[in-house]
Amino acid sequence: MRGLRLGLRRGWITWRAVNTTREGLANTVFWNLVPLVVLILLRNQQLEGFGVSATAALLPGIMAITVVFGVMGIAYYLANEREDGTLLRAKATPGGMQAYVIGLVVVAALDVAAGLLIVGVPGMFLLSGVPVGSAVLWLGLLGYLVLGLLACLSVGLLIGSVVKNPRTIGGVGFLATAALSALSGLFFPVQVLWGWVQVLVQLFPMYWLGLGLRSVFLPAEAAVLELGGSWRTVAGLLVLGGWAAVGLGLGPVLLRRMARRESGSRVEARREAALQRA
Amino acid sequence: MTVASDLGAGPAAAAVTGPAVRIRDLRMTYGDNAVLRGLDLEIGHGEVVALLGPNGAGKTTTIEILEGFRAPSGGEVEVLGVQPVRGGERWRADIGVVLQSWRDHAKWRVAELLGHLGDYYAPYSEPERPRPVAVAELLGWVGLTDRAGQRIGSLSGGQRRRLDVAIGLVGRPRLLFLDEPTAGLDPHARQEFHELVHRLADVDGVTILLTTHDLAEAEKLADRILILDGGRIVADGSAAALSREVAGHTEVRWCAGGERSVHGAPDDAAAVAFVRELLAGPGPEVTELEVRRSSLEDTYLAMVQRREQGR
Numbered sequence: 001m002r003g004l005r006l007g008l009r010r011g012w013i014t015w016r017a018v019n020t021t022r023e024g025l026a027n028t029v030f031w032n033l034v035p036l037v038v039l040i041l042l043r044n045q046q047l048e049g050f051g052v053s054a055t056a057a058l059l060p061g062i063m064a065i066t067v068v069f070g071v072m073g074i075a076y077y078l079a080n081e082r083e084d085g086t087l088l089r090a091k092a093t094p095g096g097m098q099a100y101v102i103g104l105v106v107v108a109a110l111d112v113a114a115g116l117l118i119v120g121v122p123g124m125f126l127l128s129g130v131p132v133g134s135a136v137l138w139l140g141l142l143g144y145l146v147l148g149l150l151a152c153l154s155v156g157l158l159i160g161s162v163v164k165n166p167r168t169i170g171g172v173g174f175l176a177t178a179a180l181s182a183l184s185g186l187f188f189p190v191q192v193l194w195g196w197v198q199v200l201v202q203l204f205p206m207y208w209l210g211l212g213l214r215s216v217f218l219p220a221e222a223a224v225l226e227l228g229g230s231w232r233t234v235a236g237l238l239v240l241g242g243w244a245a246v247g248l249g250l251g252p253v254l255l256r257r258m259a260r261r262e263s264g265s266r267v268e269a270r271r272e273a274a275l276q277r278a
Numbered sequence: 279m280t281v282a283s284d285l286g287a288g289p290a291a292a293a294v295t296g297p298a299v300r301i302r303d304l305r306m307t308y309g310d311n312a313v314l315r316g317l318d319l320e321i322g323h324g325e326v327v328a329l330l331g332p333n334g335a336g337k338t339t340t341i342e343i344l345e346g347f348r349a350p351s352g353g354e355v356e357v358l359g360v361q362p363v364r365g366g367e368r369w370r371a372d373i374g375v376v377l378q379s380w381r382d383h384a385k386w387r388v389a390e391l392l393g394h395l396g397d398y399y400a401p402y403s404e405p406e407r408p409r410p411v412a413v414a415e416l417l418g419w420v421g422l423t424d425r426a427g428q429r430i431g432s433l434s435g436g437q438r439r440r441l442d443v444a445i446g447l448v449g450r451p452r453l454l455f456l457d458e459p460t461a462g463l464d465p466h467a468r469q470e471f472h473e474l475v476h477r478l479a480d481v482d483g484v485t486i487l488l489t490t491h492d493l494a495e496a497e498k499l500a501d502r503i504l505i506l507d508g509g510r511i512v513a514d515g516s517a518a519a520l521s522r523e524v525a526g527h528t529e530v531r532w533c534a535g536g537e538r539s540v541h542g543a544p545d546d547a548a549a550v551a552f553v554r555e556l557l558a559g560p561g562p563e564v565t566e567l568e569v570r571r572s573s574l575e576d577t578y579l580a581m582v583q584r585r586e587q588g589r
Contacts, residue, residue, distance in 0.1 A: 006394075009397070014385075017383075017386050017387075024385075084380075084382050085380045085381055088347070088377070089380065089382050089383070091347070092345070092370070092375040093370070094368070263345075263348050264341075264377035267379065268377075268379055271379060
């Protein structure tokens, strides 16, 4: 319990520290305003035959990508904080590693929450055709967001503990995430892509998170636009739940392994390498 | 005894009886490169020990093994009665660590970080060792009171060093590791740091193991100096004892008839005899004379030089 409380506190202070710097706040606001503006510009386009705006179909995709990028931030924080010694500091403190991991998750969750507050909530009220009065929508939304967060967390932890260089994550990782999200049907139907891509993206949580969110945003008839003409709710919950379980099971193991190899001279060696790159 | 068990002070209580650090035949190899070749060492509670040696002598490796951050290749290590790599959270709470370069938590504010890190130690508070140390008190110790609300990333190098020391002390450790603590400090800050170390040792009875490659600093701070060279401890004792022990010979330099000469005598008596003979002798008149006992510093510098030429 104490570890949880310290972790929550740590996450909150970290998030607040980042978002009270000018560049931190600008990053948070800018990257979330872009999709909101796109949604507003496109608000009058209709999805043929279903009585909802095309943007109402786009909004779940944008929410999903907010989750994905928020959580991918974990990989970036992890690589960065391994380099600057934050992880080693956690290791040198009693109960520090546990609180550190919880803190990371809290930071990701707060990043996602901020994004959803800036884009998602205004989007839901601004766009026609979103059933904002329905309890099913809100419950489904909350459920999918939490499950999606946990599922994407697994991917973030895996990448963050395997890839050592924060710049690799910031560059290649960002592009890979954006590409995978784009191919996962968050912005356009996957059916326009090659068959093997459709199979590939269904292995990752992004596709299922987008699909699940669309299922609570759009009328039931809109399911015909999906692969197999169905929301495939059970399959989606299984895949997302599976990834979440992988993260919760494997995450601590990976982090422990990573932390075991931390020492002052390793941090120092990475610092020197970073200085040479700069 | 019952009191101790009521407090649940298991390993810590055991540690008070044994030495703070016990090392037997410690070895460390990276591939073919032997960094530590059989170290034996015991450090008692309350001692301030400086681990001195040229770069690459194995100081940092030794200290990282003791901190539990690195598993040794061979030998036995006990720190506060526990094998460091197996040390649990309670053991961890007794240890303070100050590394060479921290850059963490750059966006946090000074008092915020000290306060937060202190919270981790509260469950390990003991009547005679209240934990954590209050933030205001810590800031006063290291002279950062007026920086409390500043972001850590905006501190100068020396201020950052002092913050690192404060973090190492926040849990009121029994044993404190300081790796090159004064690197990057200006002379004034260095002086203040020395005073802080003396006070910690005197008032709180903290056992301190610090590394440095500055002999003068080691002499000033430590009761006991260990010189590490080539993965072995080559000298162990107080500064005075080491001077007597390692200062092998005495040098006589003189100038006679415009010609400079040097003679090495094995000890003081031989040097005096040599000088007497020199002055009384038939040769040209001696115009300059210098007799100098080789100091600990000479020996240490020779060691560093040998090390650097060996590369």
